[in-house]
Amino acid sequence: MDPPGEKSEQEPPEEPVAPAPMLRLREPLPDVVDTDAGLRETSAAVAAGTGPVAIDAERASGYRYSSRAYLIQLRREGSGTHLVDPIGLSTLAPLQEVLDGTEWIVHAATQDLPCLAEVGLVPTTLFDTELAGRLLGYPRVGLATLVETLLGQRLAKEHSAVDWSTRPLPRPWLEYAALDVEVLAELRELLGSELAESGKDDWARQEFEWVRGFEPVPRVDPWRRTSGVHRVRGRRALGAVRALWETRDEIARERDVTPGRILPDSAIVAAATAMPGDRRSLLRTQGFHGRGAARYAARWVEVLREVAEMPEEELPTRSPRGDGPPVPRAWAEKDPVAARRLTLARDAVSALSGELAVPAENLLTPDHLRRLLWAPPATRDPEALAAAADRQLERYGARPWQRELTVPLLVEAIITADEAPPDDSDPA
The missing domain is CATH 1.10.150.80 (HRDC domain)
Incomplete structure (x- = not known):
């Protein structure tokens, strides 16, 4: 109860935060291009534009066995947005000819590049907005999240899991698809500037070049x-x-x-x-x-x-034979020294991840880390070990920027683990 003559001060209620406005198409929804003549006209229109080309593809995941592209979306400054149905076209060569030498802007390139390559579309250079977001330390890097975080607009995602092999495609689906490339160029500019300001632009170039040559690895069993x-x-x-x-x-x-x-x-x-x-x-x-x-x-x-x-x-056995190391939980029993190496290296990479605001798995692929630490080079001379570890990671596919940052940490973990007392077995 308030003392006599005094009135309690109450905090004014917080004003509700208005949701970000929905992203809308800047121009009328274009017709779907599904004839060879239409593709030639589209290719000419894209050629008349300037700057990089935002590109996306829709697959029928969850409905079809294949991962083929059932719709391809493109947008370029001065050309607008184009929706291409590759199913009925005899070739996409005219479009590839126009795109050759032009930067692609994609989001999560490893998902779309295989199905685009299947129809003859292959980038010569690209910028991946999802990967850029990871390197910049954004906690969530989905396209809708980045659009809202950086551009202050909401991107509807209610049609992300529909059956894109449906024909004809409903208009709301096509609007959703067109919006996926609407602001990729703006995202690329903002993320590119952040990469340069943070000194991560060269890392990004190396990652984009690696992604450009990405090919899915068939799973064993x-x-x-x-x-x-x-x-x-x-x-x-x-x-x-x-x-x-x-x-x-x-x-x-x-x-x-x-x-x-x-x-x-x-x-x-x-x-x-x-x-x-x-x-x-x-x-x-x-x-x-x-x-x-x-x-x-x-x-x-x-x-x-x-x-x-x-x-x-x-008949198959429970544990398949593989060429890689055992699962980490088995390291302590199979090789306590290797288990110590893994613990020390993981801790060091995790600390560097926090310092640089880059996810640990982007600093070094976990499989590359485990393979090196399970079977490291024999030498323990620091310089020779560093050179041998660098070559080993290069064979696995680690990029130069990754090796430059992580090899010193891995060398220290290998040497320190060997020097630990024999009865000191840290869990991996």
């Missing part, structure tokens, strides 16, 4: 990533997971449908655990469901029977 496979017991059940996964993948590729729409992972695990021997038992297996459960039941039963008769030596 991709079936091992089946969700729930850790619950499967025994080599024969693992063999059933492998056989069902590979059969599902073959069907999905033939139909160009994402595999999960044929048969979910949970159904594969359920069938592999139960190992039913006939169609009726299979379809009664608890957890076995999906659009292709009954439709392809004969094929599922066939592969399960093949696995049931397979010799033990042909």
Whole structure:
């Protein structure tokens, strides 16, 4: 209660913060280009523009097996925005000819470059706004977040997971797609200036050049990533997971449908655990469901029977043989010195990450770090070790700026770990 004659001072209520305005198209939505004649006109219009070209692609992830581009968006100063449907075109060579030698502005280039290369579009130089944001230490680097943070506008993302193989494409989807390239040039200017001011522009150039040549690495034993496979017991059940996964993948590729729409992972695990021997038992297996459960039941039963008769030596083991180091949690038991190296190096790289405001995984790819520390060069002469470690990381694909910053830390970790008392085993 307030003392007599005195009135409590209350803080005035905070004014609600108005949301940032929605990003809108500056010009009317262009028609979709889906003929060779239209592409030639578009290519001429892009050629008449100036400066870099913002480019994006939409795939039908979650719907189609392939990762092909179903829509390509381009925007260039003086040319405006263009929407290209590559599906019905005989070639995109006229567009590639125009883009040759021109900087591309992309967001998350590793996602779009493979599908663009598939239709003959390959950059000679690029600027990746997502990667620039990472190097600058932005905590969230999605396109919508960067647009709101740097430009003060909101970018709608409600159509990000739609089926872009749909024809005709609805107008709201096309507006969403066009907005993805609307402000990439402005983002590039702001992020480029920040990179230069922070002294990270050369790092960015090296990263962009590496991204330009990026090619996805095929996974070894991709079936091992089946969700729930850790619950499967025994080599024969693992063999059933492998056989069902590979059969599902073959069907999905033939139909160009994402595999999960044929048969979910949970159904594969359920069938592999139960190992039913006939169609009726299979379809009664608890957890076995999906659009292709009954439709392809004969094929599922066939592969399960093949696995049931397979010799033990042909069945997969729980832990696959690999050319890389073991998982970090096993290092302390397998090689305590290597475990100490890993702990020291991780701590040092983490500290440098905070100092430079660059994510640790961008300072050095975690796989490169683990490979070097599990099997480092034999020498312990600091200079010779540094030179050998630099060459080893270069072979793995580490860029010069990464090696310059991290090799001294890794050399110190290797030497310090060797000098630690034999009974000192830090957990990795």
